[in-house]
Amino acid sequence: MATTSAQYRSRAYLLLIPFFLVFAAIFMPWYPGAHGGKVNGLDYLDNFFNELSKGSAYYIDLQKEKVTRYQGQTFSTTMTMKSADEAATTAKLFTTNNIPATIENTRVSISGDFGTMLTIMLEDADLMYKNDGLAITTKYGINERQVLNSWYKSLGAMEKDLNKGKEFEKAKAVKNAMTKAIEPAYNYYGVEAKPVKDEVVLLIFALAFYVIYTVWYGFGVLFLFEGIGIRLEH
Template identity: 45%
Template sequence: MIAHKKEFTGGLLLFIAFWIVFVIGMSPIFGDGKNILNYMDNLYNTISKKSAYYIPAVKEKTVAYQGKMVSFTVKGKNPEQAASMAKLFTAGQAKVSLKDEIVKVEGDFGLILDNIINDAEVMFANDGKMIRAKYGLPEKQALYDLWNAMKSAEKDLNKQKKFKEAKIINQVQTKAVEPAYNYYGIEAEDIKSKLGIVVASLAGYVIYTLWFGFSILFMFEGWGLKLEH
Protein backbone atom coordinates (compact mmCIF):
# COMPACT_ATOMS: atom_id res chain seq x y z
CA MET A 1 0.00 0.00 0.00
CA ILE A 2 1.35 3.40 -1.03
CA ALA A 3 0.68 5.97 1.69
CA HIS A 4 1.87 9.08 -0.16
CA LYS A 5 1.55 8.80 -3.95
CA LYS A 6 3.20 12.15 -4.68
CA GLU A 7 6.41 11.31 -2.80
CA PHE A 8 6.50 7.77 -4.16
CA THR A 9 5.98 8.88 -7.77
CA GLY A 10 8.67 11.55 -7.45
CA GLY A 11 11.10 9.03 -5.99
CA LEU A 12 10.27 6.45 -8.66
CA LEU A 13 10.85 8.96 -11.47
CA LEU A 14 14.18 9.96 -9.94
CA PHE A 15 15.12 6.28 -9.63
CA ILE A 16 14.25 5.54 -13.27
CA ALA A 17 16.06 8.66 -14.47
CA PHE A 18 19.12 7.64 -12.43
CA TRP A 19 19.39 4.35 -14.32
CA ILE A 20 18.75 5.99 -17.69
CA VAL A 21 21.69 8.30 -17.03
CA PHE A 22 23.71 5.28 -15.87
CA VAL A 23 23.06 3.42 -19.14
CA ILE A 24 24.02 6.51 -21.14
CA GLY A 25 27.18 6.91 -19.06
CA MET A 26 28.20 3.31 -19.68
CA SER A 27 27.72 3.68 -23.43
CA PRO A 28 30.85 4.22 -25.60
CA ILE A 29 29.95 7.75 -26.66
CA PHE A 30 32.52 9.87 -24.82
CA GLY A 31 35.30 10.22 -27.38
CA ASP A 32 37.30 7.39 -28.96
CA GLY A 33 34.60 4.88 -28.03
CA LYS A 34 34.99 5.37 -24.26
CA ASN A 35 32.27 5.21 -21.64
CA ILE A 36 32.18 7.85 -18.92
CA LEU A 37 34.32 5.80 -16.50
CA ASN A 38 37.04 5.19 -19.10
CA TYR A 39 36.93 8.82 -20.15
CA MET A 40 37.27 10.16 -16.60
CA ASP A 41 39.98 7.63 -15.74
CA ASN A 42 41.99 8.79 -18.74
CA LEU A 43 41.36 12.44 -17.85
CA TYR A 44 42.67 12.08 -14.31
CA ASN A 45 45.65 10.07 -15.53
CA THR A 46 46.64 12.84 -17.95
CA ILE A 47 46.46 15.58 -15.32
CA SER A 48 48.21 13.51 -12.62
CA LYS A 49 51.14 12.40 -14.80
CA LYS A 50 53.17 15.57 -14.21
CA SER A 51 52.85 15.22 -10.45
CA ALA A 52 54.14 11.62 -10.68
CA TYR A 53 57.40 12.68 -12.34
CA TYR A 54 59.92 11.89 -9.58
CA ILE A 55 62.75 10.73 -11.85
CA PRO A 56 65.08 13.77 -11.53
CA ALA A 57 64.85 13.69 -7.72
CA VAL A 58 65.58 9.96 -7.63
CA LYS A 59 68.48 10.33 -10.06
CA GLU A 60 70.16 12.82 -7.72
CA LYS A 61 70.12 10.22 -4.95
CA THR A 62 71.95 7.67 -7.11
CA VAL A 63 75.00 9.92 -7.67
CA ALA A 64 76.51 8.70 -4.39
CA TYR A 65 76.68 5.15 -5.79
CA GLN A 66 78.80 5.97 -8.85
CA GLY A 67 81.87 3.73 -8.85
CA LYS A 68 80.54 1.59 -6.00
CA MET A 69 80.74 -2.11 -6.82
CA VAL A 70 77.86 -4.35 -5.89
CA SER A 71 76.77 -7.94 -6.41
CA PHE A 72 73.37 -9.51 -5.98
CA THR A 73 71.20 -12.33 -7.27
CA VAL A 74 67.76 -12.07 -8.81
CA LYS A 75 65.30 -14.81 -9.65
CA GLY A 76 62.88 -14.84 -12.56
CA LYS A 77 59.54 -16.62 -12.61
CA ASN A 78 60.88 -18.82 -15.40
CA PRO A 79 64.05 -19.11 -17.54
CA GLU A 80 62.58 -16.77 -20.18
CA GLN A 81 62.02 -13.97 -17.70
CA ALA A 82 65.45 -14.57 -16.18
CA ALA A 83 67.01 -14.18 -19.65
CA SER A 84 65.12 -10.90 -20.05
CA MET A 85 66.41 -9.71 -16.66
CA ALA A 86 69.95 -10.58 -17.69
CA LYS A 87 69.62 -8.34 -20.77
CA LEU A 88 68.40 -5.47 -18.63
CA PHE A 89 71.40 -5.62 -16.29
CA THR A 90 73.91 -6.24 -19.07
CA ALA A 91 72.82 -2.91 -20.57
CA GLY A 92 74.01 -1.30 -17.33
CA GLN A 93 77.52 -2.66 -18.00
CA ALA A 94 77.15 -5.29 -15.30
CA LYS A 95 78.74 -8.71 -15.41
CA VAL A 96 75.92 -11.22 -15.58
CA SER A 97 75.75 -15.00 -15.26
CA LEU A 98 72.53 -16.86 -16.01
CA LYS A 99 71.45 -20.34 -14.97
CA ASP A 100 67.82 -21.42 -15.28
CA GLU A 101 65.77 -18.83 -13.32
CA ILE A 102 68.76 -17.40 -11.44
CA VAL A 103 70.69 -14.31 -12.55
CA LYS A 104 73.85 -13.27 -10.74
CA VAL A 105 74.75 -9.61 -11.23
CA GLU A 106 78.01 -7.82 -10.44
CA GLY A 107 79.04 -4.33 -11.45
CA ASP A 108 79.16 -0.60 -10.81
CA PHE A 109 75.99 0.12 -8.86
CA GLY A 110 75.85 3.68 -10.18
CA LEU A 111 75.95 2.53 -13.81
CA ILE A 112 73.30 -0.11 -13.16
CA LEU A 113 71.01 2.47 -11.57
CA ASP A 114 71.71 5.01 -14.33
CA ASN A 115 70.63 2.54 -16.99
CA ILE A 116 67.43 1.72 -15.11
CA ILE A 117 66.58 5.40 -14.62
CA ASN A 118 67.32 6.21 -18.26
CA ASP A 119 64.97 3.44 -19.37
CA ALA A 120 62.29 4.77 -17.02
CA GLU A 121 62.79 8.28 -18.40
CA VAL A 122 62.37 7.04 -21.96
CA MET A 123 59.20 5.13 -21.10
CA PHE A 124 57.76 8.05 -19.13
CA ALA A 125 58.19 10.10 -22.31
CA ASN A 126 56.24 7.39 -24.21
CA ASP A 127 59.22 6.46 -26.41
CA GLY A 128 58.69 2.71 -26.36
CA LYS A 129 60.44 2.20 -29.70
CA MET A 130 63.79 2.94 -28.09
CA ILE A 131 63.25 0.26 -25.43
CA ARG A 132 62.13 -2.30 -28.03
CA ALA A 133 65.23 -1.61 -30.12
CA LYS A 134 67.50 -1.75 -27.08
CA TYR A 135 66.32 -5.06 -25.63
CA GLY A 136 64.41 -6.76 -28.43
CA LEU A 137 61.40 -7.00 -26.11
CA PRO A 138 57.97 -5.37 -26.00
CA GLU A 139 58.53 -2.16 -24.05
CA LYS A 140 56.03 -2.83 -21.26
CA GLN A 141 57.28 -6.39 -20.89
CA ALA A 142 60.83 -5.07 -20.50
CA LEU A 143 59.76 -2.68 -17.75
CA TYR A 144 57.64 -5.33 -16.05
CA ASP A 145 60.60 -7.71 -15.98
CA LEU A 146 62.81 -4.89 -14.70
CA TRP A 147 60.35 -4.16 -11.88
CA ASN A 148 60.40 -7.81 -10.84
CA ALA A 149 64.19 -7.93 -11.08
CA MET A 150 64.51 -4.91 -8.80
CA LYS A 151 62.10 -6.40 -6.29
CA SER A 152 64.20 -9.57 -6.22
CA ALA A 153 67.44 -7.55 -6.01
CA GLU A 154 66.13 -5.56 -3.05
CA LYS A 155 65.30 -8.78 -1.22
CA ASP A 156 68.78 -10.21 -1.86
CA LEU A 157 70.56 -7.00 -0.82
CA ASN A 158 68.61 -6.94 2.44
CA LYS A 159 69.73 -10.52 3.08
CA GLN A 160 73.31 -9.34 2.57
CA LYS A 161 72.61 -6.53 5.08
CA LYS A 162 73.31 -3.95 2.37
CA PHE A 163 70.38 -1.87 3.52
CA LYS A 164 71.37 1.41 1.84
CA GLU A 165 71.68 -0.31 -1.53
CA ALA A 166 68.36 -2.09 -0.99
CA LYS A 167 66.70 1.21 -0.10
CA ILE A 168 67.88 3.04 -3.22
CA ILE A 169 66.81 0.08 -5.38
CA ASN A 170 63.34 0.35 -3.84
CA GLN A 171 63.22 4.10 -4.43
CA VAL A 172 64.21 3.76 -8.08
CA GLN A 173 61.66 0.97 -8.48
CA THR A 174 58.74 2.86 -6.91
CA LYS A 175 59.56 6.42 -7.99
CA ALA A 176 60.91 5.82 -11.49
CA VAL A 177 60.04 2.40 -12.91
CA GLU A 178 56.48 2.14 -11.54
CA PRO A 179 55.28 5.57 -12.75
CA ALA A 180 56.97 5.01 -16.12
CA TYR A 181 55.10 1.71 -16.53
CA ASN A 182 51.75 2.98 -15.22
CA TYR A 183 51.75 6.20 -17.24
CA TYR A 184 53.18 4.80 -20.45
CA GLY A 185 51.16 5.94 -23.45
CA ILE A 186 49.44 8.73 -21.52
CA GLU A 187 50.08 12.32 -22.59
CA ALA A 188 50.55 14.68 -19.65
CA GLU A 189 48.22 17.68 -19.50
CA ASP A 190 48.13 20.75 -17.28
CA ILE A 191 45.18 20.65 -14.89
CA LYS A 192 44.48 24.31 -15.72
CA SER A 193 43.52 23.34 -19.26
CA LYS A 194 41.00 20.80 -17.93
CA LEU A 195 39.83 22.69 -14.84
CA GLY A 196 36.26 23.10 -16.07
CA ILE A 197 35.84 19.38 -16.77
CA VAL A 198 37.45 18.44 -13.44
CA VAL A 199 35.14 20.71 -11.43
CA ALA A 200 32.10 19.52 -13.40
CA SER A 201 33.04 15.86 -12.87
CA LEU A 202 33.43 16.30 -9.10
CA ALA A 203 30.17 18.23 -8.84
CA GLY A 204 28.45 15.66 -11.05
CA TYR A 205 29.67 12.82 -8.84
CA VAL A 206 28.22 14.47 -5.71
CA ILE A 207 24.92 15.31 -7.42
CA TYR A 208 24.58 11.82 -8.91
CA THR A 209 25.20 10.19 -5.53
CA LEU A 210 22.62 12.42 -3.84
CA TRP A 211 20.22 11.78 -6.72
CA PHE A 212 20.18 8.04 -5.99
CA GLY A 213 19.87 8.59 -2.24
CA PHE A 214 16.91 10.95 -2.55
CA SER A 215 15.13 8.64 -5.00
CA ILE A 216 15.23 5.84 -2.41
CA LEU A 217 14.26 8.21 0.40
CA PHE A 218 11.20 9.53 -1.45
CA MET A 219 10.02 6.04 -2.42
CA PHE A 220 10.32 4.86 1.18
CA GLU A 221 8.40 7.89 2.39
CA GLY A 222 5.79 7.17 -0.27
CA TRP A 223 5.40 3.70 1.20
CA GLY A 224 4.91 5.28 4.60
CA LEU A 225 8.32 4.31 5.94
CA LYS A 226 10.31 6.93 7.84
CA LEU A 227 13.81 6.95 9.26
CA GLU A 228 13.73 8.12 12.86
CA HIS A 229 16.19 8.25 15.73
Protein backbone atom coordinates in the same frame (compact mmCIF):
# COMPACT_ATOMS: atom_id res chain seq x y z
CA MET B 1 -0.47 19.56 4.80
CA ALA B 2 1.05 16.09 5.17
CA THR B 3 2.70 14.54 2.18
CA THR B 4 0.87 11.42 0.96
CA SER B 5 2.39 8.14 -0.13
CA ALA B 6 1.38 8.88 -3.72
CA GLN B 7 3.23 12.18 -3.61
CA TYR B 8 6.35 10.49 -2.29
CA ARG B 9 6.15 7.92 -5.08
CA SER B 10 5.74 10.68 -7.67
CA ARG B 11 8.83 12.43 -6.32
CA ALA B 12 10.75 9.15 -6.43
CA TYR B 13 9.78 8.55 -10.07
CA LEU B 14 10.70 12.13 -11.02
CA LEU B 15 14.15 11.60 -9.54
CA LEU B 16 14.90 7.97 -10.36
CA ILE B 17 13.72 7.85 -13.98
CA PRO B 18 16.06 10.62 -15.19
CA PHE B 19 18.75 9.23 -12.86
CA PHE B 20 18.75 5.91 -14.70
CA LEU B 21 18.56 7.65 -18.08
CA VAL B 22 21.75 9.53 -17.19
CA PHE B 23 23.19 6.27 -15.84
CA ALA B 24 22.55 4.60 -19.20
CA ALA B 25 24.10 7.57 -21.03
CA ILE B 26 27.26 7.24 -18.92
CA PHE B 27 27.76 3.69 -20.15
CA MET B 28 27.21 4.52 -23.81
CA PRO B 29 30.31 4.73 -26.06
CA TRP B 30 29.80 8.43 -26.81
CA TYR B 31 32.97 9.95 -25.34
CA PRO B 32 36.40 10.53 -26.95
CA GLY B 33 38.93 7.81 -26.14
CA ALA B 34 42.57 8.35 -25.26
CA HIS B 35 43.78 6.61 -28.42
CA GLY B 36 40.98 7.59 -30.78
CA GLY B 37 37.54 6.06 -31.15
CA LYS B 38 34.75 6.29 -28.60
CA VAL B 39 34.56 4.97 -25.04
CA ASN B 40 31.98 5.00 -22.26
CA GLY B 41 31.86 7.74 -19.65
CA LEU B 42 33.65 5.75 -16.95
CA ASP B 43 36.60 4.98 -19.21
CA TYR B 44 36.69 8.61 -20.32
CA LEU B 45 36.81 9.93 -16.75
CA ASP B 46 39.29 7.23 -15.69
CA ASN B 47 41.68 8.37 -18.42
CA PHE B 48 41.00 12.02 -17.57
CA PHE B 49 42.03 11.57 -13.93
CA ASN B 50 45.03 9.46 -14.98
CA GLU B 51 46.19 12.32 -17.22
CA LEU B 52 45.93 14.79 -14.35
CA SER B 53 47.65 12.55 -11.80
CA LYS B 54 50.49 11.64 -14.17
CA GLY B 55 51.65 15.24 -14.26
CA SER B 56 52.21 15.23 -10.50
CA ALA B 57 53.77 11.76 -10.19
CA TYR B 58 57.09 12.37 -11.97
CA TYR B 59 60.11 11.86 -9.69
CA ILE B 60 62.54 10.20 -12.09
CA ASP B 61 64.91 13.16 -12.51
CA LEU B 62 65.18 13.44 -8.73
CA GLN B 63 65.98 9.73 -8.45
CA LYS B 64 68.66 10.06 -11.15
CA GLU B 65 70.27 12.82 -9.14
CA LYS B 66 70.21 10.79 -5.93
CA VAL B 67 71.85 7.67 -7.39
CA THR B 68 74.86 9.59 -8.73
CA ARG B 69 76.40 9.19 -5.25
CA TYR B 70 76.73 5.45 -5.90
CA GLN B 71 78.73 5.81 -9.12
CA GLY B 72 81.92 3.76 -8.87
CA GLN B 73 80.62 1.43 -6.15
CA THR B 74 80.81 -2.25 -7.15
CA PHE B 75 77.78 -4.42 -6.54
CA SER B 76 77.08 -8.10 -7.22
CA THR B 77 74.08 -10.31 -6.57
CA THR B 78 72.33 -13.45 -7.74
CA MET B 79 68.64 -13.23 -8.61
CA THR B 80 66.25 -16.17 -8.79
CA MET B 81 63.60 -15.71 -11.48
CA LYS B 82 60.36 -17.65 -11.95
CA SER B 83 61.37 -19.35 -15.18
CA ALA B 84 64.33 -19.93 -17.47
CA ASP B 85 62.81 -17.59 -20.07
CA GLU B 86 62.47 -14.84 -17.48
CA ALA B 87 66.07 -15.39 -16.42
CA ALA B 88 67.23 -15.15 -20.04
CA THR B 89 65.30 -11.89 -20.53
CA THR B 90 66.76 -10.39 -17.34
CA ALA B 91 70.30 -11.35 -18.30
CA LYS B 92 69.84 -9.83 -21.76
CA LEU B 93 68.86 -6.48 -20.25
CA PHE B 94 72.09 -6.33 -18.26
CA THR B 95 74.39 -7.57 -21.00
CA THR B 96 72.89 -5.12 -23.51
CA ASN B 97 74.09 -2.39 -21.15
CA ASN B 98 77.58 -3.95 -20.87
CA ILE B 99 76.93 -5.34 -17.38
CA PRO B 100 78.17 -8.97 -17.13
CA ALA B 101 75.44 -11.49 -16.36
CA THR B 102 75.57 -15.28 -16.15
CA ILE B 103 72.63 -17.70 -16.10
CA GLU B 104 72.28 -20.97 -14.24
CA ASN B 105 68.80 -22.45 -14.71
CA THR B 106 66.54 -19.71 -13.29
CA ARG B 107 69.32 -17.86 -11.46
CA VAL B 108 70.98 -14.75 -12.87
CA SER B 109 74.25 -13.47 -11.40
CA ILE B 110 75.37 -9.92 -12.13
CA SER B 111 78.27 -7.71 -11.12
CA GLY B 112 78.98 -4.09 -11.92
CA ASP B 113 78.80 -0.45 -10.93
CA PHE B 114 75.83 0.02 -8.59
CA GLY B 115 75.16 3.62 -9.60
CA THR B 116 75.41 2.81 -13.29
CA MET B 117 72.92 -0.06 -12.94
CA LEU B 118 70.34 2.16 -11.26
CA THR B 119 70.89 4.99 -13.74
CA ILE B 120 70.28 2.68 -16.71
CA MET B 121 67.03 1.46 -15.20
CA LEU B 122 65.92 5.01 -14.42
CA GLU B 123 66.67 6.15 -17.98
CA ASP B 124 64.53 3.33 -19.35
CA ALA B 125 61.77 4.28 -16.91
CA ASP B 126 62.04 7.89 -18.12
CA LEU B 127 61.49 6.79 -21.71
CA MET B 128 58.44 4.78 -20.71
CA TYR B 129 57.04 7.64 -18.63
CA LYS B 130 57.33 9.85 -21.72
CA ASN B 131 55.55 7.14 -23.78
CA ASP B 132 58.65 6.41 -25.88
CA GLY B 133 58.31 2.64 -25.66
CA LEU B 134 59.67 2.26 -29.19
CA ALA B 135 63.12 3.40 -28.03
CA ILE B 136 63.17 0.63 -25.42
CA THR B 137 61.93 -2.04 -27.82
CA THR B 138 64.55 -0.98 -30.36
CA LYS B 139 67.31 -1.08 -27.75
CA TYR B 140 66.54 -4.55 -26.36
CA GLY B 141 64.40 -6.24 -29.01
CA ILE B 142 61.90 -6.97 -26.23
CA ASN B 143 58.43 -5.57 -25.54
CA GLU B 144 58.78 -2.36 -23.54
CA ARG B 145 56.40 -3.45 -20.78
CA GLN B 146 58.32 -6.70 -20.37
CA VAL B 147 61.54 -4.70 -20.03
CA LEU B 148 60.13 -2.55 -17.21
CA ASN B 149 58.66 -5.61 -15.52
CA SER B 150 62.04 -7.35 -15.58
CA TRP B 151 63.80 -4.26 -14.20
CA TYR B 152 61.22 -4.11 -11.40
CA LYS B 153 61.84 -7.74 -10.44
CA SER B 154 65.60 -7.22 -10.62
CA LEU B 155 65.37 -4.28 -8.25
CA GLY B 156 63.24 -6.33 -5.89
CA ALA B 157 65.95 -8.99 -5.75
CA MET B 158 68.63 -6.33 -5.21
CA GLU B 159 66.67 -4.80 -2.35
CA LYS B 160 66.42 -8.15 -0.55
CA ASP B 161 70.13 -8.77 -1.00
CA LEU B 162 71.05 -5.32 0.30
CA ASN B 163 68.76 -5.58 3.32
CA LYS B 164 70.22 -8.99 4.07
CA GLY B 165 73.69 -7.43 4.02
CA LYS B 166 72.43 -4.56 6.22
CA GLU B 167 73.15 -2.00 3.50
CA PHE B 168 69.92 -0.19 4.26
CA GLU B 169 70.80 3.10 2.57
CA LYS B 170 71.38 1.40 -0.77
CA ALA B 171 68.28 -0.72 -0.24
CA LYS B 172 66.25 2.46 0.18
CA ALA B 173 67.67 3.87 -3.06
CA VAL B 174 66.63 0.68 -4.85
CA LYS B 175 63.16 0.80 -3.30
CA ASN B 176 62.72 4.41 -4.40
CA ALA B 177 63.76 3.50 -7.94
CA MET B 178 61.09 0.80 -7.93
CA THR B 179 58.21 2.82 -6.46
CA LYS B 180 58.98 6.31 -7.76
CA ALA B 181 60.27 5.47 -11.23
CA ILE B 182 59.73 1.96 -12.60
CA GLU B 183 56.24 1.42 -11.17
CA PRO B 184 54.66 4.76 -12.21
CA ALA B 185 56.38 4.59 -15.62
CA TYR B 186 54.81 1.17 -16.20
CA ASN B 187 51.37 2.15 -14.87
CA TYR B 188 51.16 5.48 -16.73
CA TYR B 189 52.56 4.19 -20.02
CA GLY B 190 50.37 5.42 -22.87
CA VAL B 191 48.74 8.16 -20.79
CA GLU B 192 49.34 11.78 -21.83
CA ALA B 193 50.09 14.01 -18.84
CA LYS B 194 47.97 17.15 -18.45
CA PRO B 195 48.43 19.96 -15.90
CA VAL B 196 45.46 20.47 -13.60
CA LYS B 197 45.31 24.20 -14.40
CA ASP B 198 44.49 23.40 -18.05
CA GLU B 199 41.56 21.16 -17.12
CA VAL B 200 40.23 22.84 -13.98
CA VAL B 201 36.73 23.46 -15.41
CA LEU B 202 36.17 19.82 -16.33
CA LEU B 203 37.71 18.70 -13.03
CA ILE B 204 35.30 20.86 -11.00
CA PHE B 205 32.37 19.66 -13.10
CA ALA B 206 33.31 16.00 -12.66
CA LEU B 207 33.67 16.31 -8.88
CA ALA B 208 30.47 18.36 -8.52
CA PHE B 209 28.56 15.92 -10.73
CA TYR B 210 29.71 13.00 -8.58
CA VAL B 211 28.40 14.64 -5.40
CA ILE B 212 25.11 15.79 -6.97
CA TYR B 213 24.52 12.43 -8.67
CA THR B 214 25.03 10.56 -5.39
CA VAL B 215 22.62 12.84 -3.49
CA TRP B 216 20.17 12.65 -6.38
CA TYR B 217 20.03 8.86 -6.10
CA GLY B 218 19.82 8.99 -2.30
CA PHE B 219 16.75 11.22 -2.29
CA GLY B 220 15.12 9.15 -5.03
CA VAL B 221 15.47 5.97 -2.95
CA LEU B 222 14.36 7.81 0.20
CA PHE B 223 11.15 9.04 -1.45
CA LEU B 224 10.52 5.60 -2.96
CA PHE B 225 10.73 3.94 0.45
CA GLU B 226 8.49 6.59 1.98
CA GLY B 227 6.00 6.04 -0.84
CA ILE B 228 5.70 2.31 -0.17
CA GLY B 229 5.38 2.79 3.59
CA ILE B 230 8.97 2.18 4.73
CA ARG B 231 10.14 5.05 6.89
CA LEU B 232 13.87 5.71 7.26
CA GLU B 233 14.68 7.25 10.63
CA HIS B 234 17.83 7.90 12.63
